[in-house]
Amino acid sequence: MAATLPRNAQVAEQFDLLADLLELEGEEQFRVIAYRRAAELIRSAAGPIAQLALDGEAKKLPGVGKTIESKIVQIVDSGEIEALTKRKARIPSGVAEFLRLPALGPKTARRIWQELGITTVADLKRAAEAERLRTLPGLGAKTEERILRALAEKPQEKRTLLAAALPAVQAVVDVLREHPASTQVSEAGSVRRRTETVRDLDIIATASDPAALTDYLTKLRWVSEVEAHGKTKATVVSHDGLRFDLRVVPPDSYGNLLQHFTGSKRHNVALREDAVRRGLSVSEYGVKEVESGEVFTAVSEDELYERLGYQWIPPELREGAGELEAARRGELPELVDVGDLRGDLHMHSTWSSDGKNTLEEMVLAARARGYDYVAVTDHAHYLREGRLQAQWHEIAELARQLEPFRILRGVEVSIRADGSVDMSDDDLAGCDWVMASLHSAFDKSPTERVLTAMENPHVDCLGHLTARKLNRRGGADIALDRVFEKAVDTGTLIEINSQPDRLDLRDVHARAAAEAGVQLVISTDSHELGALAYMELGVAQARRAWLTKKQVANTRTWRQLLKLKKP
Numbered sequence: 132m133a134a135t136l137p138r139n140a141q142v143a144e145q146f147d148l149l150a151d152l153l154e155l156e157g158e159e160q161f162r163v164i165a166y167r168r169a170a171e172l173i174r175s176a177a178g179p180i181a182q183l184a185l186d187g188e189a190k191k192l193p194g195v196g197k198t199i200e201s202k203i204v205q206i207v208d209s210g211e212i213e214a215l216t217k218r219k220a221r222i223p224s225g226v227a228e229f230l231r232l233p234a235l236g237p238k239t240a241r242r243i244w245q246e247l248g249i250t251t252v253a254d255l256k257r258a259a260e261a262e263r264l265r266t267l268p269g270l271g272a273k274t275e276e277r278i279l280r281a282l283a284e285k286p287q288e289k290r291t292l293l294a295a296a297l298p299a300v301q302a303v304v305d306v307l308r309e310h311p312a313s314t315q316v317s318e319a320g321s322v323r324r325r326t327e328t329v330r331d332l333d334i335i336a337t338a339s340d341p342a343a344l345t346d347y348l349t350k351l352r353w354v355s356e357v358e359a360h361g362k363t364k365a366t367v368v369s370h371d372g373l374r375f376d377l378r379v380v381p382p383d384s385y386g387n388l389l390q391h392f393t394g395s396k397r398h399n400v401a402l403r404e405d406a407v408r409r410g411l412s413v414s415e416y417g418v419k420e421v422e423s424g425e426v427f428t429a430v431s432e433d434e435l436y437e438r439l440g441y442q443w444i445p446p447e448l449r450e451g452a453g454e455l456e457a458a459r460r461g462e463l464p465e466l467v468d469v470g471d472l473r474g475d476l477h478m479h480s481t482w483s484s485d486g487k488n489t490l491e492e493m494v495l496a497a498r499a500r501g502y503d504y505v506a507v508t509d510h511a512h513y514l515r516e517g518r519l520q521a522q523w524h525e526i527a528e529l530a531r532q533l534e535p536f537r538i539l540r541g542v543e544v545s546i547r548a549d550g551s552v553d554m555s556d557d558d559l560a561g562c563d564w565v566m567a568s569l570h571s572a573f574d575k576s577p578t579e580r581v582l583t584a585m586e587n588p589h590v591d592c593l594g595h596l597t598a599r600k601l602n603r604r605g606g607a608d609i610a611l612d613r614v615f616e617k618a619v620d621t622g623t624l625i626e627i628n629s630q631p632d633r634l635d636l637r638d639v640h641a642r643a644a645a646e647a648g649v650q651l652v653i654s655t656d657s658h659e660l661g662a663l664a665y666m667e668l669g670v671a672q673a674r675r676a677w678l679t680k681k682q683v684a685n686t687r688t689w690r691q692l693l694k695l696k697k698p
């Protein structure tokens with residue numbers, strides 16, 4: 132019975148922890164990366180990975196292989212990866228928690244543990260307060276300050292990334308739609324609003340036979356646990372640890388309930404308050420006219436918003452951030468759409484050692500998505516000693532075959548500690564498109580470095596500005612208003628990076644940037660073919676930021692875009 136096997140999410144967690152501990156022990160990076168990648172793959176695998184490993188089939192998955200498979204079998208047999216058990220015995224559990232602090236890298240964490248003998252987060256806090264960390268060469272008051280600040284922030288629970296939640300909920304909605312008893316099925320909740328992470332996945336449906344539909348959900352192949360099961364409601368957990376909540380509602384108030392369960396809470400509270408001022412009382416079941424006692428139910432959201440005096444509001448905007456006022460005036464922005472994008476301006480190939488596909492494969496896949504152009508932006512430090520020119524040669528050859536499709540000679544440079552970038556001006560001058568990003572030392576005057584980089588006449592666009600990683604580390608402490616102002620002054624564009632754990636700029640920041648007059652770019656930062664589809668996530672983020680097509684530079688042709696960017 133599958134239910135006795137560990138869930139994919141539990142298996143993945145062990146690989147993530149193993150990677151953490153290897154990092155603490157100073158193991159080779161490639162091993163650490165291999166385990167992290169395995170964790171990622173296992174988390175997103177469609178079937179139960181434990182069963183696949185027992186059948187000897189897991190190693191056929193890309194990135195899994197024999198070693199990982201045997202470790203998964205160890206989890207099934209004894210509950211834990213042997214290497215993990217061994218390391219847990221050597222490394223105090225508190226030390227692994229140090230890595231969750233954005234202020235601490237593995238090397239520093241190891242030194243604090245081994246040289247100062249600090250093994251718990253509580254002791255770490257005390258040592259920072261007592262200014263004892265600065266007794267280690269290389270550590271100073273600033274590190275102590277950062278650690279204390281990080282500890283003061285609430286520990287964040289791990290939430291499911293939109294990239295995992297979205298295809299999962301869409302697949303379940305499709306499956307439920309095909310069931311003969313279902314009439315209407317829709318995603319709801321935070322996933323429908325496309326928040327960057329979600330907790331549960333909500334689905335709202337109407338059905339001719341509600342019990343048949345909830346029953347059907349609980350019996351689907353991928354369900355590992357049924358948490359609740361009634362005639363009109365069911366909650367199930369999948370093998371990868373996602374929790375689905377299905378509610379079957381009466382068709383005549385489908386609009387009310389869908390709106391209610393889409394949220395957000397702030398949006399709904401503001402909507403109800405506004406209604407009260409107009410003599411209406413709104414609940415999930417209907418809109419009551421207080422004076423007459425008459426109740427209005429809506430079969431669709433359109434009807435509901437219209438009855439309340441608003442334009443229909445796209446779910447991405449329902450955050451209680453001015454959307455009701457705008458919808459009342461009929462002035463909601465016309466949001467950018469995936470189909471508006473003409474090119475992807477950030478991607479890596481095997482020219483970067485972390486790229487998984489060749490330049491040709493990446494370019495062809497991008498072209499197949501219907502774009503007019505792509506920028507190949509491998510990391511500058513892999514393009515030294517003639518490799519840049521060799522790449523240009525490859526681009527020129529391929530470009531000839533693919534005309535009029537355009538391949539841009541791009542590069543992603545790193546912003547160094549002094550704000551300079553890691554490629555010579557001569558080389559930069561030969562590039563069509565230059566992204567500049569922070570990749571390390573996020574705490575070392577990040578604002579000043581970014582401002583300096585923007586003054587570089589070759590830098591066209593900032594990549595993943597705050598360098599945050601969802602569920603892993605917060606963003607660098609950057610004075611965004613100053614960066615946005617400088618971006619407008621210098622004509623530097625700023626990216627919304629579509630990587631599932633980046634989504635950087637985040638929604639509210641992207642909105643502020645656009646309001647300041649910054650032109651944004653939505654790009655995928657793909658390191659493999661599949662990642663090109665993450666554009667949908669970046670666009671979702673842009674929609675949450677109220678962005679219109681005009682505010683996103685790569686909805687333009689390359690010729691038009693040239694007029695926007697630095698000469």
Ligand SMILES: [Zn+2]
Pocket residue numbers: 543568570594595
């Ligand atoms: Zn980068």
Ligand SMILES: [Zn+2]
Pocket residue numbers: 477478479543594656
């Ligand atoms: Zn990149």
